[in-house]
Amino acid sequence: MNRLARSIALVVLILSVSMFACTIKPASADLTGDINDDGKVDLKDVFPALFSIGSVLGDPRFDARCDIDENDVINMADVLTIFANFGKTNT
Numbered sequence: 001m002n003r004l005a006r007s008i009a010l011v012v013l014i015l016s017v018s019m020f021a022c023t024i025k026p027a028s029a030d031l032t033g034d035i036n037d038d039g040k041v042d043l044k045d046v047f048p049a050l051f052s053i054g055s056v057l058g059d060p061r062f063d064a065r066c067d068i069d070e071n072d073v074i075n076m077a078d079v080l081t082i083f084a085n086f087g088k089t090n091t
């Protein structure tokens with residue numbers, strides 16, 4: 001293989017790898033606290049947790065989506081976890 005052919009093969013290889021790399025989606029951000037699953041953590045996620053705070057599993061106000069640590073109680077720990085991710089988006 002002459003020098004030109006090797007150079008062309010190298011360029012094709014680099015382009016192929018680059019195109020493959022561009023098709024890989026980056027790992028999504030940790031959106032723990034995205035209660036309404038809209039891809040961002042904002043007030044729309046905080047309000048349901050605040051409404052449910054103090055509730056336990058079986059309580060009509062209990063919203064399982066807000067029980068971030070899955071301990072069957074919605075308390076400040078859950079709300080603080082939502083606030084810790086406040087403003088994050090999956091974009």
Ligand SMILES: [Ca+2]
Nearest residue numbers: 034036038040
């Ligand atoms: Ca959200």
Ligand SMILES: [Ca+2]
Nearest residue numbers: 067069071073
């Ligand atoms: Ca909890």
